[in-house]
Structure formats: structure tokens, C-alpha cells
Amino acid sequence: MDFLNAIILLLNYIFIPALTYGSQLALGAIFVTLIYGILRFANFATGDMMSFGTMVTILFTWYFQSIGISLGVLPTALIAIPFAILFMIIYMLFIDKFVFKYYRVSKSPPVQLAMVSIGVMFVTQAVVRIIIGPSDRRFFDGEKFIIKAREFKEMTGLNEGLALKSTQVLTIFVTIVLVSLLFWFLNKTKTGKSMKAYSDNEDLALLSGIDPKRIVMITWIIAGILATIGGALYGLDKSFKPFTYFNNMLPIFAAAIVGGIGNPFGAFLGGYVIAFSEIFLTYAYKKFFMYILPESMEPDSLVQLLSTDYKFAVSFSILVIVLLYRPSGIFKGKVL
């Protein structure tokens, strides 16, 4: 019984939250990695583009709520997301046309493009804050829990409850569907394959008749989809605040690099590596050991490797270690 309790405890406080957080990071990391692989620059506007997509989702959600459309137990945001994606794709293509294209055509060094993306970051951040304001917003509606902690306790008779939020299930489910679709697209369709070829060797790809304009456009479209869904899922699960989204850029970068930048599958796993290590290292295992160990050996302290204040620092330290020992990432990067 104690053993079961310990497992439920870990599931409830480590496994499920880490899986959710990891999925959110993974979507962002694939976004970063795609831009890096095909457009060849580090996009510092990642976090703010995600916050822009989320903002549009929220605005549509409010609109649907005001005219009385809802999905019952599911959040209204789910209907809003497709519209937001459409809007976001237009925004991305707009930015590309007026900002990034010039530097791409004149073959500027990647550093210059990264600097330009900082300009885009400033502008996007300003637009988001001017339109929706900097404050914390929750836009989740519908049924909050699938399993409540108390119900679970009553059902199983265990001491530990397992709470399963609907946003967590939604996040994991949507991520799996989206990522499988993306990998199917990249690996099986002709366009996906030509994207891979373009990422691998631009000149060769051009010689074999691949249209770079089309590749770039499709990249931005996929990026728009990933940014909106990733951002909206994070906002549904936690809450929407522009500043948090800007900060999320850092673990997302860490995930992309840890997985090998330019490699979408690596980025996908990198998200989970970062999320799990953040939560593993900062969780206080006292209760876990109380269940597992006999009473005489119970620990006095919290048995916490690092205080939760250092949550972000953990992912950055992993990144620094990876950069030192395997700069190409855990899974060899730079091949889409």
C-alpha cells in the first residue's frame, strides 16, 4: 500500500506536471529548431510570437463567449485556436515579407538576422501589451478536472490523491497528435522532404529545383501553427502573462539546443529532458521517502536537491553542460 502511495505521489507531483510542461516546451522547441534549420537564425522573438498567438486566441475566445458559443466541458479556446492560427500565419508572413526577407535575400550572416529578431521581439511585445495589457489572464472555461484528488482517494482508498486536470490531458493529447502529424509531413510528403533537403544543403536543394520561396512560406506557416498551439496550451494550463512568455523563451532555447538544434525530433525530446530535470531536481522527496523507507530511517530534511528558486537555473545548467561536452546536442543537430 505504501509503495502504491509513493508511486501515486510521484505521478501526481512529478510525472504528470513534467509531461505537460515538457509538451509545451517541446512545441516551442520545434518552432525554434525549424526556424533555425531552414531560415538559419536563432529567433529571439520566439516567446513573444507565442504570446501573440495566445493573445489572438484569447480575443477570439472572448468573442465566442460573448455570442454564447461554448464547447460544454471543453474550453472554448479550442474553437478559437483555428481562427487564431489563421491570424497568426498572416502575421508571420507579414513579418517575413517586411523584415526577414530583405536579410535572407542579401544573404546576411545569421548574427544579423538574430539581431533583427530582437527588433521583432520588441515590436511584438509592445503590440501584445498595447492590445491586451501586461496583466495575468485566465481564459480557461469548461470542466477543470477529469479526476479530482478527493474522488480518487475515495475510489481507491489510498492516502495520496491523484488530480488530473483536463488541461493536462488536453496538452499531452494535442501535442502527440500535432507532433505525429508534423513528423509524418516532414518524413513522408514531398514538400516535407524538400524542406529537409533545403535545411541540409541549400545549394544542392536549389539545384534540384526546390523553390526556396515556397519552403520559407511553409516554414512560417508551420511555425505559426506551433507557436499558437504551444502558447495557447501553456496559457490554458497556467495563465497568460506576456512577461512569462518572454521568459519561457529561455527554457525553450535550452530544449532546442539540448536536443540538437535543427533536429525537430531532438527538440521534441529536449523539451521533456528539460521539463523532467527541472522538476526532478527541485522536488522535495521527503514524503516519498516516508512512504518507501521504514519509520526508523525517515529523513528529517526536505530531501530537496535544489530549492525551487533555481528551477530555471537547472535547465540552463543542463544546457551549458551539453554545450560543453556535445555542442551538437544529444541527438546530432543540423539535419532536419
Next chain:
Amino acid sequence: MRKNLNVIVAYSIMMGLIILVGIFQSWNVALSIFNLCLISAVMTMGANIQWGYAGLINFGIMGYAALGGLAAVLISVDPVQEAWRAGGFDILMCLWLIIVMVLAIRFILKNFEKSKFRTYGIAAIIVAGIVIIRITAEPGIEAIESVNPAKTGFLGGFGLPIIFSWIVGAFFAGGLAFIVGKVALGLRADYLAIATLLISEIVIAIIKHEDWLTRGVKNVIGLKRPAPYEVDLQTTEWFINLVEKFNSGKLALISNLADRQAALNQMVIEGSSIFVKLCYSGLFLVVVIILLILTQKALYSPWGRMMRAIRDNEEAANAMGKNVVKQHLLIFILGSAIVGIAGAMLVTQDGLFTPGSYRPMRYTFLIWVMVIVGGSGNNFGAILGGFVVWFLWIEAAPIALFLINFFTAGMSDTHALKIHLIESVPYFRYLMMGLGLLLIMRYRPKGILPEKIEIK
């Protein structure tokens, strides 16, 4: 004269703008903008010698500035004797342990050949070391933090004049840059940018949460000043006389004695804060001028030529026998040290250290906007960039408000859109910075004052 015309014109316009603020808003505002412009200029010069001279991207400016600020605290605050008695021994023990750990790792690195076994050994030493250090430090940290937590709760500093911290801050930042440079300088440009950004976040996390050293988010307030206090000035004989002399024309117009006294008091209060700001301006100006002379000398020295050669063609410079790795490390340390000075100056001016206020937007990306806008590789450009961008950063809100009122003049004051826009005025500064950066990068990629290399 002629070839420096654009420099002179640009600086005159900038000074004119600040003077206009003085006339139309108040001299207090103008001087505080001027002081922060000077501090920004120092930070920009630090980033500029890394990016402009050597082509290294350092997105960790925030971390170095915060370390400079930490130096200001550690130098100027009086030591908290009680805390030292309570936990000083444990902390010193930890320091010893860290030194032993580093020496052990160095020993292994020197005496064993590179192998998997060695890597695991080092990892084991680091993990074991961290665990031992935590166990030793924990009681000490708890004891220190429980000493009068509302007021101190930390070890305090050395109780020296805060001016020294400008030099110490440079050493702190340079020390961190040495470690970071050793680790990260081999990386490609954009990897280096991300790595330095994340390392600076780690530095901030440590400063924020190690309360025994920095008081963390509880902030350190009331730091010593290198300038006189306003309250003291207001009761000093010579200062009141000075203000009276300065404003004698205005005072003579008031015939009533009581009124004149009241007016004088008001002037003394205002004058005292202007006087204090002027003291800071003088100090900062000295730093900026010294740094400008040094960096200008360096730029035109053989060393500067070598740095440019390395920047423009690393392989060729390497083939000519220049040690690229060593020079990169050197310039990384120098630039970061200058940012450290600026960080210490900033805390000195504010008189308080607030670790929570170090955010990458303000301390890293804004400084980079300054470097790009001003003109990378040109010291005068860097300083000008610091001035222009900081001026706009502060004055963006009034400008935006003016523009909003201008464009929505047709709407009534209760129109929802107008109210919403006016409420979000503070965020227009981001818009302005972003658009400015994008426009400069597109139409004047070398900045307002581009790099000019004359062979002398």
C-alpha cells in the same frame, strides 16, 4: 574638424535635447536622464568593445551589471558582526571547500589523460562537492539569515567608501567573464549569444536567492553615497548662500520678507537635489572620459589593429601567428569588466540594490539596441547610442501621449479606444525601440556614427 563634423553635430543635438527637457520639464528630470545616459554609455562601451572590436556577442550584460551592483553592496555596507559570529565560520569553511574542489579538478585535468574515466571522475567530484558544501553551509546560512531578518539577515560588506566598488565591480565582472569565456567562447556566434544569455540568468538566480550574501529580493537599501545628502545640504550655510546668489535676481522681485524666505526655502530644496545629481554627473563624466580615452587609444594601437584583423578574418589572423583564443578571452574580460563598472555606478547612483529588477529586456537587449543604433566599432557612436536610446526610453511615454492625443483629437475623451491607448502609453517605448532597431538595421546597418578606420 571637418571629418568629425557629424560627431559634433550629433552630440550637439543630443545635448540640446537634454537641455530642452531641462527647460520644459525640469532640470531635475534632465539631470537624472543625463546621469543614466552616462551609465548606459559606459555599458554600451563595454558591449561595443566586445562586438565592435572583436565580433563577440555577449548577451550576458545583465549578469555583469548585477555583479557590479553586488560589488557596490559588498564594499560599502558595514559588516554585520552578529551574522559573522553566527555563521561566518561555516561560510568560510565552504569557501575553503570550493577552493579545494577547484584545485582537485585542476589537478586531475593536468595529470590524467583525457578519457571517459576522467570525465566521470570530475563529475563525481563536483556532485560530491556540492552535496558536502550544502551540508556544511546550511546551518551557517540559516543562522545568518535569522539575524535580524527585517533589517540585515546577511553578512554585510566591508564598510569602505562606495567609490571603490567601481573597481571591485570591474574585477567581479571580469572574473565571471574569465570563467564564462573559458567555457563558452569556442561556440559559434548565435550559440554564444544564447549561452551567455542563459548564464546571466543563472547569475541573477543566484543573486536573487542567496539571501545570506545579497539579502536577495529583500533588497539592500540606503547604501552610502559618494555625494552629500540633500538633507545635510539644506542646512549648510554656504549652500544656502550659493542658492541665494544664484537666484538673487528672482528673489529681489519679491518684496515681502516672509514670502522671500519661503521662496528661498523652496529653491534650496530644489537646488539641493540638483546639486547632488550634478555631483554624480561629474563623477560619471570622469569615468566616461577616462574610458573613452583608453578605448580610443586601444582602438588605434597595434593591439586594436590586431583585434580588427581577428574580427574580419579569424583564419588569416591565426595564420599570422596571432593567438585568437587568447585575444578573444582578453577582450571578453575587458568588455565585461567595463559593464561591471557601469553596474556598480548604477547602484551607487540609486543608493539601493534590487536583484529583482535585473531583467534581460532592460539590461541586455536595450543595451544591444544602443550598440547597434549608435554604431558598433565606434566609441563615440557607442556613447551616442547610449544617450539617444536612453533618452527615447524615458521620453517615449510623453512622446507617445502627444501622438495619441494628436491622432485621436477627433474622438471624445470618453471614447474606449482613446482611454485604452492612453492607459497603455508605457508600452509604446518597446514599440519605439523595436521600430528604431529595425529601421536602423535596414537603412543604416552601421549605426548613426559608423565605424571609421583611419590608418595613422
